[in-house]
Amino acid sequence: MQEQATFLKDTEACNRYGVARSTWWRWLSEGVIxxxxxxxPRATRWRLSDLEAWETKRGEVAQ
Numbered sequence: 001m002q003e004q005a006t007f008l009k010d011t012e013a014c015n016r017y018g019v020a021r022s023t024w025w026r027w028l029s030e031g032v033i034x035x036x037x038x039x040x041p042r043a044t045r046w047r048l049s050d051l052e053a054w055e056t057k058r059g060e061v062a063q
Contacts, residue, residue, distance in 0.1 A: 007037065007045035016051070 008016070013033075014024050027033045034050040 006048040
């Protein structure tokens with residue numbers, strides 16, 4: 001059986017990283033954060049697994 005992915009809204013991701021929505025969307029336009037998934041005509045979400053991988057990569061770069 002396949003594990004179901006967890007998705008975060010932009011506001012949930014902002015809360016996770018302690019940034020404003022404007023910062024989150026600027027990071028997206030600058031290529032700082034992972035690319036989101038379009039799940040509907042007006043619904044954009046980020047896979048939690050993609051964000052966790054990004055966190056790990058950022059931690060490696062910072063050290």
